[in-house]
Amino acid sequence: MPPANDNGLRNHIRRLRFEHGEMTQQELAERTGVTRQTIIALESAKYAPSLPLAFRIARVFHSTVEEVFEIE
Amino acid sequence: MHPQQKAAWFVLIVFAVTVVLYLVTVPAMSLFLGKPWTSMATPAMGIFGLCGLWGFARFFYSPSKNREPVMDERDQLLAARAWRTGMATFWLVFVFGCVGSWGFMRYVRGLDRISVPVELFPGMTLAGFIIATITQAIAVLHYYGWRGRNASGQ
Numbered sequence: 001m002p003p004a005n006d007n008g009l010r011n012h013i014r015r016l017r018f019e020h021g022e023m024t025q026q027e028l029a030e031r032t033g034v035t036r037q038t039i040i041a042l043e044s045a046k047y048a049p050s051l052p053l054a055f056r057i058a059r060v061f062h063s064t065v066e067e068v069f070e071i072e
Numbered sequence: 073m074h075p076q077q078k079a080a081w082f083v084l085i086v087f088a089v090t091v092v093l094y095l096v097t098v099p100a101m102s103l104f105l106g107k108p109w110t111s112m113a114t115p116a117m118g119i120f121g122l123c124g125l126w127g128f129a130r131f132f133y134s135p136s137k138n139r140e141p142v143m144d145e146r147d148q149l150l151a152a153r154a155w156r157t158g159m160a161t162f163w164l165v166f167v168f169g170c171v172g173s174w175g176f177m178r179y180v181r182g183l184d185r186i187s188v189p190v191e192l193f194p195g196m197t198l199a200g201f202i203i204a205t206i207t208q209a210i211a212v213l214h215y216y217g218w219r220g221r222n223a224s225g226q
Contacts, residue, residue, distance in 0.1 A: 033144065035074070035141065049145075
Protein backbone atom coordinates (compact mmCIF):
# COMPACT_ATOMS: atom_id res chain seq x y z
CA MET A 1 0.00 0.00 0.00
CA PRO A 2 1.55 3.34 -0.99
CA PRO A 3 2.20 5.80 1.83
CA ALA A 4 -0.29 8.52 2.71
CA ASN A 5 0.52 12.11 3.58
CA ASP A 6 -0.67 13.98 6.66
CA ASN A 7 -4.05 14.60 5.03
CA GLY A 8 -4.55 10.91 4.31
CA LEU A 9 -3.98 11.36 0.58
CA ARG A 10 -2.20 8.48 -1.15
CA ASN A 11 -1.48 7.80 -4.80
CA HIS A 12 -0.65 4.92 -7.13
CA ILE A 13 1.73 6.79 -9.37
CA ARG A 14 4.62 4.39 -8.87
CA ARG A 15 2.51 1.34 -9.70
CA LEU A 16 0.96 3.03 -12.71
CA ARG A 17 4.37 4.02 -14.00
CA PHE A 18 5.53 0.43 -14.00
CA GLU A 19 2.30 -0.72 -15.57
CA HIS A 20 2.73 1.75 -18.42
CA GLY A 21 5.87 0.42 -19.99
CA GLU A 22 8.04 0.94 -16.91
CA MET A 23 7.92 4.67 -17.38
CA THR A 24 10.73 6.48 -15.58
CA GLN A 25 10.21 9.31 -13.15
CA GLN A 26 12.04 11.61 -15.55
CA GLU A 27 9.70 10.71 -18.39
CA LEU A 28 6.62 11.26 -16.25
CA ALA A 29 8.07 14.59 -15.10
CA GLU A 30 8.59 15.73 -18.67
CA ARG A 31 5.10 14.68 -19.72
CA THR A 32 3.46 16.48 -16.82
CA GLY A 33 5.64 19.59 -16.89
CA VAL A 34 7.25 19.26 -13.46
CA THR A 35 10.69 18.33 -12.16
CA ARG A 36 11.74 14.81 -11.27
CA GLN A 37 12.10 15.95 -7.65
CA THR A 38 8.39 16.73 -7.64
CA ILE A 39 7.54 13.25 -8.93
CA ILE A 40 9.76 11.77 -6.19
CA ALA A 41 8.00 13.91 -3.58
CA LEU A 42 4.60 12.85 -4.97
CA GLU A 43 5.40 9.14 -4.87
CA SER A 44 6.68 9.37 -1.30
CA ALA A 45 3.52 11.27 -0.31
CA LYS A 46 5.54 14.28 0.77
CA TYR A 47 3.75 16.62 -1.60
CA ALA A 48 0.10 17.01 -2.58
CA PRO A 49 -0.30 18.10 -6.21
CA SER A 50 -2.47 20.92 -7.42
CA LEU A 51 -5.65 20.00 -9.28
CA PRO A 52 -4.23 20.77 -12.73
CA LEU A 53 -1.19 18.61 -12.02
CA ALA A 54 -3.36 15.79 -10.69
CA PHE A 55 -5.40 15.88 -13.89
CA ARG A 56 -2.29 15.92 -16.07
CA ILE A 57 -0.91 12.89 -14.25
CA ALA A 58 -4.20 11.05 -14.64
CA ARG A 59 -4.27 11.87 -18.33
CA VAL A 60 -0.77 10.43 -18.84
CA PHE A 61 -1.98 7.12 -17.41
CA HIS A 62 -5.30 7.29 -19.29
CA SER A 63 -7.04 7.14 -15.93
CA THR A 64 -9.24 9.32 -13.79
CA VAL A 65 -7.98 11.34 -10.86
CA GLU A 66 -9.82 9.01 -8.48
CA GLU A 67 -7.94 6.03 -9.90
CA VAL A 68 -4.58 7.69 -9.36
CA PHE A 69 -5.26 9.37 -6.02
CA GLU A 70 -7.32 8.23 -3.07
CA ILE A 71 -8.04 9.67 0.31
CA GLU A 72 -8.55 7.79 3.53
CA MET B 73 20.31 19.57 -6.80
CA HIS B 74 17.64 22.10 -7.69
CA PRO B 75 18.78 25.60 -8.75
CA GLN B 76 17.03 26.98 -5.68
CA GLN B 77 19.16 24.77 -3.46
CA LYS B 78 22.31 25.83 -5.31
CA ALA B 79 21.36 29.47 -4.90
CA ALA B 80 20.73 28.93 -1.18
CA TRP B 81 24.13 27.28 -0.71
CA PHE B 82 25.70 30.14 -2.67
CA VAL B 83 24.10 32.68 -0.32
CA LEU B 84 25.32 30.84 2.77
CA ILE B 85 28.86 30.40 1.40
CA VAL B 86 29.15 34.07 0.42
CA PHE B 87 27.95 35.09 3.88
CA ALA B 88 30.39 32.73 5.58
CA VAL B 89 33.27 34.10 3.51
CA THR B 90 32.14 37.64 4.31
CA VAL B 91 32.09 36.95 8.03
CA VAL B 92 35.56 35.39 7.87
CA LEU B 93 36.89 38.36 5.92
CA TYR B 94 35.35 40.72 8.44
CA LEU B 95 36.98 38.90 11.33
CA VAL B 96 40.30 39.13 9.50
CA THR B 97 39.85 42.75 8.43
CA VAL B 98 39.23 44.15 11.90
CA PRO B 99 42.62 43.17 13.35
CA ALA B 100 44.32 43.85 10.03
CA MET B 101 42.98 47.40 9.92
CA SER B 102 43.82 47.86 13.58
CA LEU B 103 47.39 46.78 12.89
CA PHE B 104 47.75 48.81 9.72
CA LEU B 105 46.26 52.01 11.09
CA GLY B 106 47.62 51.64 14.60
CA LYS B 107 44.23 52.06 16.22
CA PRO B 108 42.46 49.85 18.73
CA TRP B 109 40.49 47.04 17.08
CA THR B 110 37.26 48.13 18.78
CA SER B 111 37.35 51.34 16.81
CA MET B 112 37.87 49.38 13.60
CA ALA B 113 34.84 47.16 14.08
CA THR B 114 32.40 49.65 12.57
CA PRO B 115 34.48 50.80 9.57
CA ALA B 116 35.30 47.17 8.74
CA MET B 117 31.60 46.46 8.33
CA GLY B 118 31.97 47.75 4.80
CA ILE B 119 33.09 44.17 4.09
CA PHE B 120 29.44 43.17 4.28
CA GLY B 121 29.04 44.91 0.95
CA LEU B 122 30.28 41.58 -0.44
CA CYS B 123 26.77 40.34 0.25
CA GLY B 124 25.93 42.19 -2.94
CA LEU B 125 27.34 39.11 -4.68
CA TRP B 126 24.06 37.46 -3.77
CA GLY B 127 22.66 39.15 -6.85
CA PHE B 128 24.57 36.62 -8.94
CA ALA B 129 22.50 33.79 -7.48
CA ARG B 130 20.02 34.40 -10.28
CA PHE B 131 22.42 32.72 -12.71
CA PHE B 132 21.67 29.38 -11.07
CA TYR B 133 18.17 29.65 -12.50
CA SER B 134 19.26 29.24 -16.11
CA PRO B 135 17.12 26.87 -18.19
CA SER B 136 18.17 23.28 -17.68
CA LYS B 137 19.58 21.14 -20.47
CA ASN B 138 16.73 18.66 -20.23
CA ARG B 139 13.12 19.65 -20.67
CA GLU B 140 12.42 20.13 -16.99
CA PRO B 141 10.99 23.49 -15.94
CA VAL B 142 13.29 25.63 -13.81
CA MET B 143 10.55 26.25 -11.23
CA ASP B 144 7.49 24.04 -11.13
CA GLU B 145 4.51 24.45 -8.80
CA ARG B 146 6.22 22.73 -5.88
CA ASP B 147 9.35 24.84 -6.26
CA GLN B 148 7.26 28.00 -6.31
CA LEU B 149 5.44 26.83 -3.19
CA LEU B 150 8.71 26.19 -1.38
CA ALA B 151 10.14 29.52 -2.55
CA ALA B 152 7.08 31.38 -1.28
CA ARG B 153 7.22 29.57 2.04
CA ALA B 154 10.94 30.32 2.46
CA TRP B 155 10.34 33.97 1.53
CA ARG B 156 7.61 34.27 4.16
CA THR B 157 9.98 32.78 6.74
CA GLY B 158 12.69 35.24 5.77
CA MET B 159 10.40 38.27 5.84
CA ALA B 160 8.98 37.25 9.21
CA THR B 161 12.52 37.13 10.55
CA PHE B 162 13.31 40.51 9.00
CA TRP B 163 10.27 42.02 10.67
CA LEU B 164 11.20 40.59 14.04
CA VAL B 165 14.77 41.90 13.76
CA PHE B 166 13.67 45.32 12.55
CA VAL B 167 10.99 45.83 15.17
CA PHE B 168 13.25 44.48 17.90
CA GLY B 169 15.95 46.83 16.71
CA CYS B 170 13.64 49.82 16.72
CA VAL B 171 12.09 49.12 20.09
CA GLY B 172 15.24 47.65 21.57
CA SER B 173 17.40 50.65 20.73
CA TRP B 174 14.84 52.98 22.29
CA GLY B 175 14.51 50.75 25.34
CA PHE B 176 18.28 50.51 25.69
CA MET B 177 18.64 54.26 25.76
CA ARG B 178 15.68 54.78 28.06
CA TYR B 179 16.18 52.03 30.61
CA VAL B 180 19.82 51.05 30.39
CA ARG B 181 21.44 54.40 29.85
CA GLY B 182 18.72 56.17 31.82
CA LEU B 183 18.07 58.95 29.37
CA ASP B 184 14.72 60.64 29.93
CA ARG B 185 14.20 62.47 26.69
CA ILE B 186 15.78 60.48 23.95
CA SER B 187 15.50 59.95 20.28
CA VAL B 188 17.00 57.03 18.47
CA PRO B 189 19.89 58.21 16.28
CA VAL B 190 18.74 58.23 12.71
CA GLU B 191 21.97 56.60 11.52
CA LEU B 192 20.88 53.41 13.25
CA PHE B 193 18.01 52.80 10.83
CA PRO B 194 19.98 52.04 7.66
CA GLY B 195 22.12 49.64 9.67
CA MET B 196 19.07 47.94 11.17
CA THR B 197 17.46 47.64 7.76
CA LEU B 198 20.62 46.17 6.24
CA ALA B 199 21.12 43.78 9.14
CA GLY B 200 17.48 42.74 8.95
CA PHE B 201 17.72 42.10 5.22
CA ILE B 202 20.90 40.07 5.63
CA ILE B 203 19.31 38.00 8.37
CA ALA B 204 16.15 37.59 6.28
CA THR B 205 18.14 36.36 3.28
CA ILE B 206 20.16 33.93 5.39
CA THR B 207 16.97 32.65 7.01
CA GLN B 208 15.36 32.24 3.61
CA ALA B 209 18.36 30.24 2.35
CA ILE B 210 18.30 27.98 5.40
CA ALA B 211 14.54 27.53 4.99
CA VAL B 212 14.98 26.52 1.33
CA LEU B 213 17.58 23.91 2.27
CA HIS B 214 15.41 22.62 5.11
CA TYR B 215 12.37 22.24 2.86
CA TYR B 216 14.31 20.58 0.03
CA GLY B 217 16.53 18.47 2.21
CA TRP B 218 20.10 19.48 2.87
CA ARG B 219 21.71 17.00 0.54
CA GLY B 220 19.30 17.32 -2.36
CA ARG B 221 18.22 13.71 -2.16
CA ASN B 222 14.61 12.60 -1.66
CA ALA B 223 13.50 16.20 -1.66
CA SER B 224 10.38 16.76 0.40
CA GLY B 225 7.81 19.37 -0.39
CA GLN B 226 5.92 19.90 2.80
